[in-house]
Amino acid sequence: MSADSGKFSGTLPYAATTLLVECAAYQSRLIPIQRSTGKASVVVIIPLLPVTEQAKNKPYRQTEQTAYVQDNETRSAGHDTAGVQRGIFRVFDATRNTPLPATVCFFFTKSGRKTCLTTNASGQVSLAFRERDIVALEASASDYEPYAGNLVIEQLGGSSVKHAIPMNRTLTLLAVEAKGATRCMIRVGQQIVPLTVLQPGRFAAYDLLPGQYELSIGYGKHAVQRTVDLRSGLNWTSFTKSADTIAIVKSPRPATAPEPSVRNHELAPSLLSIDSIPMIYFEQSSYVLRPDSQRVLQQVAQYMKTHPDYTLEITGHTDNVGTPSLNQTLSMYRAMVTASFLARQGVDDDRFIKAGLGGNQPLATNDTEINKARNRRVSLKLISTR
Secondary structure, eight states: OOOTTSOOOOOOOTTOOEEEEEETTEEEEEEEBOOOSSOOOOOOOOOOOBOOOOBBTBOEEGGGOOOOOOOSOOOOOSSOGGGOEEEEEEEEETTTOOBOOOEEEEEETTTOOEEEEEOOTTSEEEEEEOSOEEEEEEEEOTTBOOEEEEEEEOOOSSOEEEEEEEEOBOOEEEEEEETTOOEEEEEETTEEEEOEEEETTEEEEOSOOSEEEEEEEEETTEEEEEEEEEOSEEEEEEEOTTTTGGGEEEOOOOOOOOOOSSOOOOOOTTOOOTTOOOOEEOOTTOOOOOHHHHHHHHHHHHHHHHOTTEEEEEEEOOOSSSOHHHHHHHHHHHHHHHHHHHHHTTOOGGGEEEEEOTTSSOSSOTTSHHHHHHHSEEEEEEEEOO
C-alpha cells in the first residue's frame, strides 16, 4: 500500500516473477521481475496512466465495467447505412502517441461472433457495427501489455466514429545502487541521459527499451563505466567504487544535439533577474532534457543553493498533439525530470512545487510547428519563503 505521496515499499520473495501495481483511477501495470544474484534494495519509478471511464460508443477498459443492460429495442440488421455505425480504431503507444502494428479482436455479445483485424501503417482498423450490442475488444502488439476493453454500441445512424486504443509498452525499469556516487548516466543511441536520483546513491530510469546500454556512474570528476543488458520488466544492478576502480575513466560529455527550433536563453551566472528565468523546452512527445536546458538548470540550482529562502514552482506544459489525458501525464513527467535534475545538483526535493497542466495554458496558438515547439515547455518561478 502506498502513502499519499505515491511511494510504497515492500519485500519481494526470491521466487517472485511478477510485480502487479494497482491504483484506483489508474491502469494496472504488470511488471516482470528480472533475476539478480543476492539480496538487493531496489528503488524504482513506476509511471501510471489514468483509465477511461465507462461510456457509450467509446472504448473503455474492462476493469471500469459497471452494471449495464441494453433494452430489447431492435434495429435493422441489414445493409441500410442508417442502421450502421462504422468504427475506426487507432492503436498507438500511450506515451509516445505513435501508431502500432497490432491485432485487434472483437467479440460480439449477441451473436457470439469473433472478428480479428490487423492494423494498417497508420495503426488503424475499421469495422461496421450493424446492431446495438456490447462488444468486447482485445488488442495485442509485440512488447506491449495486452489491451482488454469494452464498447457499448448504441447509435446506428450511418456515421463514422473514431476510437482511441492506447497501449502501454511493457515497462523496462532500471534501478542502480552506487554508494557514494553523485551521478548516473546512460547512453541511449547518440544521447547520454541522466538517471533520476531517488535517494543518495540510488538512481532509476523508467522509459527505456530492452537492449544493451552503457552505464556511467560518477564519483567526483571520474566515472565507472559498465555495459548492461536490459530486459522487459524490473532490472537492477549495483556498483562499488573500490571494486570498479580499474574501470574509472573520464566522465563522458553529452552528445552534440541538433540545433533546436526553440532555444533557451542562458541565465547570467549571478541570476540577476529571478522573475525572468528562461523556459525549458522539449522535443515532440519527449521529456528528455536537452543540453541547453541543462545549462539553464545548473545556474538555477547554483542560485537556489546560495539562496535557501526560495522555493521553485516547476510547471510542465505540452502542445495540442495527443489526447488531453496523455498530455497531462507527459507534462507532469517533464516537471518531474526537471526537478530530478535540480536535485542531482544538490537542491533538496522538498523545495520544489511540481505541476503538470497538459496543453491547457499554451503560450502560442498550435497552428505551426514553431508555435507548438514554444508550448512544449517547463516554466520555472522562484518564490520567496520569507
